[in-house]
Amino acid sequence: MTLTHEAPATTAATVESLTLAGAVNHALADALAADPSVVVFGEDVGVLGGVFRVTDGLAARFGEARVFDTPLAESGIVGAAVGMAMNGMRPVVELQFDAFAYPAFEQVVSHVAKMGNRTRGALRMSMVIRIPYGGGIGGVEHHCDSSEAYYAHTPGLTVIAPSTPQDAYSMLRAAIESPDPVVFLEHKKLYWAKGPVDSVRRVGLGRAVVAREGTDATLVAYGASVLTALEAAEVAAAEGRSLQVVDIRSLAPLDDATIEAAVRSTGRAVVIAEAPGSVSVAAELAARIGERCFEYLEAPVRRVTGFDVPFAPPKLERYYLPDVDRILDAVDSLNWDDR
């Protein structure tokens, strides 16, 4: 499977085909090489290269002073990153799994997100918290949460969830360079999907992208759900319905302008996400589309999300996760007869 939002890459020397994990590794390496204040740390990120091998080879290349393992303490990792950012470093920390990030919640919400505001910009938290997240990989409990709403709800944080290797590379570089703290969510199901990566290409934070053009309805998604949406659009196309797919990429801030223009162009919208739908990023998207596009809409905005239950065990996750059929059922319900 090749994943990209862009036209097929040229043969430029800066382009290579990488997995999303490889793209993140490449971005970390390039950032470490470009800026001596960048440090990478977390659990198993050193010698092992991370449980997903995302930091493979970095400790050997950049030395254990800049890429290192910490004690097994998530609050400690993020709290220490706060202190490092106060003292001029740009830490990029890895929290090993979505649900293992929760011990760091107080540091993230009370300090990472608020320090810049508290000090009127004197101490900006220029740091990135990388979190592998999401299900669909047969993981057991505590390894498959979609925890993005906790972070996206917190003022002061920028929350990014890329779906292609190119966006993973470019947006991580932008995240590391950002003066603000960024929670960088890497969907585990996408780690091994390949796509072209041009290390010269820049993608700013805070911008959504139209991943597939279409005229009848807009599917709004992020992370691994973008793939499911693209598959659904493919099936729909064969059935004669043209679905547009928007990859929002930036969960905070949301790119209202791009989303609004896309939905207005089709007049119908389905929001897709695997997190439980209540009080979620999908809920916020649906509300904003309702507020901003009401007079353009032919039907109520529909949401296809995870159920409001704890993430399913491996043998039940296929019932939990939004799939192509569930998306197409939602599309079918968008008042087509009234046209």
Place this chain on the structure above:
Amino acid sequence: MAHEDSELLPGETPVRFLDQDGRALDETRYPMPPLSELQAAYRALVVARRINEQCSALVRQGRLAVYPSSHGQEACEVAAALPLAERDWLFPTYRDAVAVIGRGVPPAEAMVLLQGDWHSGYDPREHGVAPQATPLATQLLHAAGFAHAAKLRGEDTVVVAMCGDGATSEGDFHEALNLAAVFGLAVVFLVQNNGFAISVPLSRQTAAASLAHKAIGYGMPGVRVDGNDAAALLAVMHAAVDRARAGGGPTLVEAHTYRIQAHTNADDDTRYRDRAEVQEWVARDPLIRLRSYLRVCDALSAAAEDEITAEAEAVAAELRDALQAEHVPDPEDLFRHVYAERTPRLEEQWAMLADELARDAESEHAESEHAEHEEAR
């Protein structure tokens, strides 16, 4: 780093140079600080006490929303700041306004949080003081990270991280001490054991022989010191700071002291402790103790005392003046610093509030015109 257990365990009694009446004791574990430093410490203690009294009064006058007083703990506050060089950093808690001012932060700026104008009122970089932390023990990790960054750059910065006895029960206390020890960071953890976490006594925080005993579990030295003896505190803190600066790693210092006031003005401490106990500790006042000693040493003249009193009064006046003035915080500040650059969403929200304010101002203007008109009739 391997250590002999005996090097890491605290002594059987706290380090103490002066008894309750200011008489010198036979303390051989540390050198007595020079008289000149004790004179400076006494000056700082008097100013500290005056700040505590003034701020409590300003709460009663409604000028401060709240003030967690360090009354009785001033020796710890002074000894936290005095041994630090200008390039060093202090990580204080909400009860450490006096130590913050001791680092050179103007008193008015130190009070911005408690008067409700903003969440912090000073530039941390200008004074080497982190914002006062309210969530317990969280700042200890920041201190460790700060020291780690300094170490990576080969700088010899030392960081003093403050917390109370209650905070030693928090997970972040453990994580911070562990991190600092594992990476050999230049952090001095100063625990002011004042006996209470609001109402909960030390016995409900720990079953350890002392809080300093926890240090051995991390592989760092733990030291117990009389927290009302400024001389002992300075000796211990200097040694810990010197050790950290020389690359010797972190130290845990437990200062035995007592919170003379209630937790804050909003707290009623008669519900959980005896007046007799409070009176016992009032008798161990850190100011009286050092004053007596300096007088016996002929190192504190009446003229010097007058000068110190005048200095303390000047600081109190500065506090009063700053807080008597009416502050009107700018509502747009709510949106200015959330991100380095305002997001379109925040621009929209500020535009909405600005419009509300403009309409309020208009209707107020119309109302006052109407009232004037009525009056004229």
